[in-house]
Amino acid sequence: MLIGIIGGTGSQGLGIAKRLAIADFDVIVGSRKEEKAVRVVEEANSDISEYTSNKMVGKANEDAARDADLLILTVPLEAQIATLKTIKEFVKGKIILDATVPLETAIGGNVSNLLHVNPGSAAERTAKFLANEDVKVVSAFCNISNFHLANIPEPIDCDCLICGDDAESKEIASEIIEKIPDLRVVDIGKLEKAHLIESITPLLIGLNIKYKSHYGGFRLTGIDFE
Template identity: 35%
Template sequence: MSEQRTIAVIGGTGAEGSGLALRWANAGHRVFIGSRDAAKAQATADELNAILGTSALSGATNADAVALADIVVLTVPYASQLSTVEGLAGNLEGKILVDVTVPLVPPKVSTVQLPPSDSAAVALQTLVGPGVKVVSAFQNISAHKLKKLDHKIPCDVLVCCDDKDARLIVVGLAQDAGLRGINAGPLANSTVAESLTSVLIWINRTYKIPDAGIVITGLD
């Protein structure tokens, strides 16, 4: 495990958020499930603790979870990305904010539709300002396999951030989740990972498979 962290997963009651939370708790991190509804968050935490047989996860409101954490992971739908963070901005200063947002615009989710900034993560960094280190990661992971702790997910995680140290910390968190984190450079490069999700959805539908992913070749 990388250095032990306290992680708040905002949107942690959803499939991807709860799956990542489970894997990080399993690796030894302290994890708070965040939700607008504290009772719903605690119910998810209890479910995940039962899987692990520990009490490593707790539920809280989004604001309380962020206040308690040193790393915040945003796993909400694109339509809620900026509004969710606007309500939490006061507690984010000085922290790492991992953005898992994919700019999907229903109903054409298999067609790339990037925002005017070319990247949802770049737009988020503009919103929160330089006091928060936004890291883009985990957009291309199949959520439904995250809770299968004995299953190796053959998909690399592209990690982008303008701060090198924050980028490497999240590469470590990917490894703690049983995934291979790839240092993919500055935050502007997040456009690639965000676009890939729509391409992977298209591939899944075309070839009738559940979980297309990406692997970077040439690395040991």
């Protein structure tokens, strides 16, 4: 499967890209500027060369969206709709994993506060904006810190909460995400639950700041998911 990371040159997107490349997926790292994607990917490929012979490629976001089978959106909230506008014509029928978290920083506020958006979550904004494109949006990766992703080859001792309206897309997303060592996917339901997933991220950021960590994560206990 060819996976395209839209806004993949940032710490979250590139961390996901490296982990998935090591897991043997073909990965395109997207950027607004193709030259930037190519440059970033060259260094990223050398970072992971010890763990895989798989090579990521860098492309403009539009080309990544057109060529990939499944997309992962990793841009700040303030860039979300502008970015989706640039790829809209290439996304028909595709699965989009949305890692966007609406942090208050989007309006100059605090990084450990959630910004309330309309509709109720960043993932639903994506679904609403692409409503005519038959896309399947799955909220994913919102609670996984870029430090964990970059800490290769260490396993990631966290749960990755996901939600979405299409069961098959969530199964595909889970199969991909769980190729990253120790990450466990927990499906919390329909896309209308995405605000719950997104709200955990500023909580974790605040705890990381308070306790001087970068690895705050989330593990559910006491529930048998089998």
